[in-house]
Amino acid sequence: MGRRRANSCQKSKEDLWKGAIELDIGDGHTVQLIGMDSAVHVVFARAVVGKGGKGGDGGKGGVSVSRVVRALVDEEYRHVVKDILEKGTHIELDSHPPAEQLLDLGAVWLINETAYTKGEDTHAHRLSRRDEDTVPNWTDETLRVHYVPDRFHMAHEVDWTKYCRGLLIGETVRATIAGEKMHVPMTGLPDSKDGVIVYKDDDLGFAVLNKPGGLPSHGTKSNHTENVTHMFSEALKQLWPENHRKIHVTLPYRVDTDVGGLVVVSTRKEFASYLNHSLGASTPPKEIASSYGKDHQAPGDNSSAEADSKKPDDKEDQPAGDNGGSDESGGAAAASVGDEAEADVGAAGAGADLKKRYRCLVCVRDMEGMDTIERLQQSGQVVTQYVDPKHYGARRKFVWNRPKAGGHDWLACHIQIVQVGDGNPRSLRAACVVQPEDGDNVHPDSVLAHRLWGAERAAPAEELGFGYVMQVEVELAGTSAKMEERTRQVRGQLAAMGCPIVGDSVYGGGTCVVGGHGHIWKRMALQCCEVSFVEPRWEKQQGASADGEKGGAHGVMVPSERQCHFRVDNAWWTPYLDHYNQSV
Secondary structure, three states: OOOOEOOOOOOHHHOOOOOOOOEEOOOOOOEEEEEEOOOOOEEEEEEEEEOOOOOOOOOOOOOHHHHHHHHHHHHHHHHHHHHHHHOOOOOOOHHHHHHHHHHHHOOEEEHHHHHOOOOOOOEEEEHHHHOOOOOOOOOOEEEEEEOOOOOOOOHOOOOOEEEEEHHOOOOOOEEEEEEEEEOHHHHHHHOOEEEEEEEEEEOOEEEEEEEEEOOOOOOOOOOOOOOOOHHHHHHHHHOOOOOOHHHOOOOOOOOOOOOEEEEEOOOOOHHHHHHHHOOOOOOOOOOOOOHHHHOOOOOOOOHHHOOOOOOOOOOOOOOOOOOOOOOOOOHHHHHHHHHHHHHOOOOOOOOOOOOOEEEEEEEEEOOOHHHHHHHHHOOOOOOOEEEEEOOOOOOOOOEOOOOOOOEEEEEEEEEEEEEOOOOOOOOOOOEEOOOOOOOOOOOOHHHHHHHOOOOOOOOHHHHOOOOEEEEEEEEEOOOOOOOOOHHHHHHHHHHHHHOEEOOOOHHOOEEEEEEEOEEEEEEOOOOEEEEEEEEEEEEEEOOOOOOOOOHHHHHHEEEEEEEEEEEEOOOOOHHHHHHHHHOO
């Protein structure tokens, strides 16, 4: 794809385009394309307006944004990037979308070359379909095109305007307010697709959704639409056609892309501020004893919980306001949501008392590992481990004893196993996933292993070094407020205990790949299965109108005496375990 260059840039504008590929698009115009070393399937593209072409003087007319993008992705020119697309990596048929779809996804950015070459952060902004006929000043503006954008097809497998079917059938999804079961409105009944709404309160400004696994909470650099916040915002525009300009959707906390389950979504800034005060108010318990003892290493505490020591990716090429496509780390980006809410609306203080419980399917090596997990659950003990807050990377290192060296404090992280299995005494405590010696592929053990990790490998569990899987539910007990990456904490601590989560390839749980409707995506056996918090109420402030106008300086949210409780009983792996229990 021509010469490739580094992510950061301290070169002249002329040097940027040395070695670029040129395409003749007619009318005396050409399009220059050049790739990037720092990103996959990303190119810079600009138009060079010919002297005899329309708008040739000054480069201000004639060549629109969509015309340049089409030169890259349309069939006539697709051979130009063929060598990149076919480097031994499978590319889905719709992963190379047309120009219009790239603009719809937000995969095209307009870059100011002068600002970019100076290393300034505010050099780019995202384009959309309404910009397709825009004619940039090609003498100082360039397109960055993510021509194979991230795709999250689970966004289209559910109906974001409807309620969960589990609220109606089998009560596998439950929503109670002050102990009273909430009912689904007739207009919210799901149709052909299952809905995601568990509960919605338009007056208080929040909703609880059953997030599909494999879907990010926020947009990535190459895909701004297939995520929780955008999909639910679009759904609210359909539900509130007269008020769509007032819609304010944020997630007070983030959830990893591969993780499914309950998420609380704010539709008012006041509620976001109310809940963020609760997230920042949690404190570690005064006395917590590790189940293994402070001076002992847990069975299985090995390299699976080791962290990458590399620093975060260089973000000089990251546009302002974009999270760089990272998974939901809950770090600075998540904090900014709360900061924004608190800056706009004052809250009356902590009191939401947000609590979450996670359901996991974990890998277990042997019977001894199963016994250890059961002892932890039966004793009610809390496991304490420590993580280095300055250790960056996808994998975090959790240790059993707080290191004294390093010049900074390690964060104490506390996790408690509160349930083993599905609560049914007739169910097995664990399921064997070892391939039978006779190679019987229809044996329940083999069927379960292949359903979880895929049928491509003959013995996926043995390759990972595990013999069983076990369902557990865990809670984070009094975790330090500084440790905002809650789902990653669950993953890291369980892996340090020797039982990584199924599908968590980062921590040694293998890869779970699922396909449907011609698409493929990854998933992890981790679900937020239960959420509870104190319902807020409006408190009128001095200066409020007689009718109790809400929001802004006229009212704040304070805790009420009503408790909100939400729970999901089924996960994507539940049918697999049910079939296994029936078969053996």
